[in-house]
Amino acid sequence: xxxxxxxxxxxxxxxxxxxxxxxxxxxxxxxxxxxxxxxxxxxxxxxxxxxxxxxxxxxxxxxxxxxxxxxxxxxxxxxxxxxx
Amino acid sequence: xxxxxxxxxxxxxxxxxxxxxxxxxxxxxxxxxxxxxxxxxxxxxxxxxxxxxxxxxxxxxxxxxxxxxxxxxxxxxxxxxxxxxxxxxxxxxxxxxxxxxxxxxxxxxxxxxxxxxxxxxxxxxxxxxxxxxxxxxxxxxxxxxxxxxxxxxxxxxxxxxxxxxxxxxxxxxxxxxxxxxxxxxxxxxxxxxxxxxxxxxxxxxxxxxxxxxxxxxxxxxxxxxxxxxxxxxxxxxxxxxxxxxxxxxxxxxxxxxxxxxxxxxxxxxxxxxxxxxxxxxxxxxxxxxxxxxxxxxxxxxxxxxxxxxxxxxxxxxxxxxxxxxxxxxxxxxxxxxxxxxxxxxxxxxxxxxxxxxxxxxxxxxxxxxxxxxxxxxxxxxxxxxxxxxxxxxxxxxxxxxxxxxxxxxxxxxxxxxxxxxxxxxxxxxxxxxxxx
Numbered sequence: 001x002x003x004x005x006x007x008x009x010x011x012x013x014x015x016x017x018x019x020x021x022x023x024x025x026x027x028x029x030x031x032x033x034x035x036x037x038x039x040x041x042x043x044x045x046x047x048x049x050x051x052x053x054x055x056x057x058x059x060x061x062x063x064x065x066x067x068x069x070x071x072x073x074x075x076x077x078x079x080x081x082x083x084x
Numbered sequence: 085x086x087x088x089x090x091x092x093x094x095x096x097x098x099x100x101x102x103x104x105x106x107x108x109x110x111x112x113x114x115x116x117x118x119x120x121x122x123x124x125x126x127x128x129x130x131x132x133x134x135x136x137x138x139x140x141x142x143x144x145x146x147x148x149x150x151x152x153x154x155x156x157x158x159x160x161x162x163x164x165x166x167x168x169x170x171x172x173x174x175x176x177x178x179x180x181x182x183x184x185x186x187x188x189x190x191x192x193x194x195x196x197x198x199x200x201x202x203x204x205x206x207x208x209x210x211x212x213x214x215x216x217x218x219x220x221x222x223x224x225x226x227x228x229x230x231x232x233x234x235x236x237x238x239x240x241x242x243x244x245x246x247x248x249x250x251x252x253x254x255x256x257x258x259x260x261x262x263x264x265x266x267x268x269x270x271x272x273x274x275x276x277x278x279x280x281x282x283x284x285x286x287x288x289x290x291x292x293x294x295x296x297x298x299x300x301x302x303x304x305x306x307x308x309x310x311x312x313x314x315x316x317x318x319x320x321x322x323x324x325x326x327x328x329x330x331x332x333x334x335x336x337x338x339x340x341x342x343x344x345x346x347x348x349x350x351x352x353x354x355x356x357x358x359x360x361x362x363x364x365x366x367x368x369x370x371x372x373x374x375x376x377x378x379x380x381x382x383x384x385x386x387x388x389x390x391x392x393x394x395x396x397x398x399x400x401x402x403x404x405x406x407x408x409x410x411x412x413x414x415x416x417x418x419x420x421x422x423x424x425x426x427x428x429x430x431x432x433x434x435x436x437x438x439x440x441x442x443x444x445x446x447x448x449x450x451x452x453x454x455x456x457x458x459x460x461x462x463x464x465x466x467x468x469x470x471x472x473x474x475x476x477x478x479x480x481x482x483x484x485x486x487x488x489x490x491x492x493x494x495x496x497x498x499x500x501x502x503x504x505x506x507x508x509x510x511x512x513x514x515x516x517x518x519x520x
Contacts, residue, residue, distance in 0.1 A: 079170075080265050081264055082242065082248065083244070083297055084283075
């Protein structure tokens with residue numbers, strides 16, 4: 001039982017780490033491209049299916065509007081261009 | 085009595101242990117379910133789904149032999165749907181697999197397999213393959229993309245093999261404000277090719293943030309018997325080479341923040357094929373009535389674009405294509421040589437929020453030829469011989485990922501070396517697109 005719980009905790013921690021790194025990518029883009037500070041950028045990195053994190057990672061369009069005064073460029077791994 | 089007490093205590097303990105085991109079992113089952121759910125969610129991180137659905141209305145109005153005694157006109161109105169689903173897999177740190185399933189069709193009409201190409205005769209094996217799902221031939225999906233990409237971390241080389249993303253390249257995406265849709269420039273090759281290639285990223289040779297890439301592809305045409313895979317293709321006594329070679333080479337350079345624009349994109353593209361085997365039908369109703377011809381061709385294409393010039397949201401790019409082809413009929417010794425020149429100028433003005441006005445100008449000469457299979461318009465604006473005209477469009481986002489686009493192709497086509505018709509065309513369209 002204890003072993004199971006440790007395994008699950010490790011798994012959840014790993015999942016959280018993966019999510020955190022994806023979120024960090026958006027936060028970095030907002031900071032770099034819109035000159036926002038860390039706190040403001042984290043506020044604009046919203047989770048969920050229609051949140052800015054998903055939009056940024058999916059990159060269906062080359063820019064993602066994260067607020068009225070901030071639109072960030074994204075790069076998708078769409079496979080449209082070989083080697084990019 | 086003592087013995088009875090011991091038996092009672094043991095029995096109670098067993099009952100208690102039994103209930104605890106049941107409880108633990110239930111907890112284990114619940115945890116197992118949660119682990120399965122998390123595992124599933126974890127796996128889904130390794131593939132992505134995306135796609136687009138277009139619904140397109142077009143009114144194609146053509147005036148034939150304008151200004152002459154036999155002038156006539158015709159109007160064709162259609163509604164069509166064009167669907168694409170992308171499923172991409174990040175298999176591991178080196179390997180990625182990209183797939184695209186597509187369909188295009190006129191509403192409540194299946195089976196017009198000439199619609200996408202504009203060819204009058206039945207499609208040959210190669211142009212059916214190059215057309216993929218873009219033939220407006222019905223509701224049966226086809227696979228437009230199925231290739232793997234292998235890249236060693238830290239290496240500048242990427243290898244790709246399979247059904248490649250060679251269609252819908254720049255500047256197709258500009259008028260809708262989308263990201264780049266294809267590898268080859270649209271005004272050089274707009275067709276889906278199967279093949280293998282290598283891309284070399286030489287961005288370390290240019291300034292940080294800029295990019296320099298070179299790509300080489302080998303995409304031969306297989307010629308085998310239509311009904312027997314162990315037999316060569318033979319038409320009218322002529323035996324086709326089993327693998328007809330075709331090569332492309334591409335170099336492109338992107339520089340950001342130049343003195344007068346946000347981004348400069350320059351591209352050189354070359355293709356070459358030789359001994360291409362073509363069955364030419366003379367009677368559209370009888371595919372067996374025809375002759376074999378051979379083609380060799382070399383094409384050079386140049387693309388130069390500037391985005392957001394002088395911070396005005398105005399972008400401009402130009403494509404130039406030169407094709408030199410050698411043509412001969414089987415059994416004939418004479419070989420005709422054709423050279424053709426064509427220019428496409430594309431400009432966009434972004435009013436903000438992807439409200440984009442697009443204007444294109446095209447000029448092609450009488451020998452013009454382009455492998456152009458992947459478009460859903462009725463208008464043959466990009467592929468007609470001896471053609472000059474304009475394409476005006478406006479893209480209006482209606483909601484997040486939902487766009488309406490309005491446009492008109494207006495062009496005059498004069499007699500060319502293959503199609504000797506004279507037409508003045510005005511083709512109006514509206515397209516509703518959901519990107520998901």
